Amino acid sequence: MRDCAAEPIEDVQGRADARAIAIDKVGIKDIRHPVRVRDRSEGHQHTIAYFNMYVQLPHNFKGTHMSRFIEILNAHKREISVESFRDMLLEMRSRLNAESAHLEMSFPYFVMKKAPVSGVESLMDYEVTLIGESTGEDYDQVIEVVVPVTSLCPCSKSISERGAHNQRSHVTVQVRANQWIWIEEIIDLVESQASCQVYGLLKRPDEKYVTEHAYDNPKFVEDMVRDVAAQLKNEPRVDWFSVASENFESIHNHSAYALIEMDKRQPA
Template sequence: MDVSNFKDVQRDEPDIPMEIDKVGVKGVRRKISTITPKGNFFYDVVLDAFVDLPKDMSGTHMSRDVEALAEAIEEANKEKSSSLEEVLNDISNRLMMKHKYATRVELIAKTQHQYEENFTDPPTNEMANVTIAVTKDRNGKDRRSVKVEIPGLSVCPCAQQTYQEAEGVECQAPSHTQRVNLSIDLTTRDKLVRIGWLIDAARKSFSAPISSLLKRDDEYKLLKKAYSSPKFIEDLVRHAVYYCGQTLKDKEYPEDTEINVEAESLESIHPHNAYARRETTIGNLLKKERDFEAD
């Protein structure tokens, strides 16, 4: 059946002429193949794709969203794209081309990224939760964000100091420990931040890493490291922001690149969780660094 001459109902005037900010599809599951320095890597991705809709159109052509996803992923698999970021950028460009009436497209991808935790020998493979968002306007504005979340270990320095003074011991006294979920979200213009950079910044911020496989000797070494580096949840956030700044300052990212770090501590001796957050920009970090050096 040839439907090319059928009426395009989406183009009808709506009963109420009103713009729609975001319309599209959510929860499209796909597998994306990429090439990394260590070989092929496959991502299981959940995708959301949106455009805006003018007030004189009843509806958007949602099949075009799925069509754009399928075309870009097929092309990536064929051409062996070098990164997940490149595939998502291609999808967003295709969405803009297919929705001529839209002035803005937004693509959100949720997945997991495998990283190597080298605290133990041999290292273990751990998983980071990753969210990548690409927002493009037809006027050329291009905003991209990468968010990673990984767990780690923190040791309370206050409880440790109290135990040291009460018992008259000098170092590595007992304290309460907890698993902390730390997330780093960077938003910038025109290019994406590498997932691995953010994972490394987060890993270095904890009192100690966590690992899916620990033998008795590994447990001893991990606890020794943790109690040697007690940190408040505020310290974890500070360290993560600092490491992000150190990683990005020499990589030509614009100074308005936004850094958003959040940490939630799953407290072991309290029925509630602890939380901390810091938002800043590369420019602010560089200014503080210059002011510090001037002093």
């Protein structure tokens, strides 16, 4: 009987490719894995992240070794963290013999919030994504946080005798930082510039408060991104940022949108 286990198995991915076309990104997408992230109030919190893991493939190789991405994830077990993010990128480049690597880690991040009047507590979830690139000696990392808030239309308030229409908005902030920044700090910064915050649980006195607070703080989508950008511009730990706001309109069948991007390292 043939000993199949002893026979060498061809590495098909390692075959040469004659088309002479490099691939910018090749890898795996949307794989779930448990992670641990730093929490300002509790120290750490455990959550589940979706990973996108890609490397650059030279023109002369037929394919990459997809299984090695999974091996890298599993090697870290449950201890994948923001701090180990760079190490994973370097490991991807080394294990896959790649000139560059790209890693995205998206996860829900939970913050316990108190209602503004009653003080009842409830969890709010925010979508956070870490985006990393490693090429040669260069390393680039961006943190993205999506913050749901309330916005109230200044025009509607100005022209209406009774009330004003408002909407829930998603403010998406991306930052390149030169020092540690808590996820909660980004959330706090955005929520402080909204017409009103969004809460998981509200009692009647809280509903009265948030309704009136939003009415007293009307914001166009343009106001939202400018006010958040002004705060980020004055934050010395941030070198580059992007802030976008999408307002899910309550009286239109479309969204309102605005975006500001600024590299503070470039001369004004």
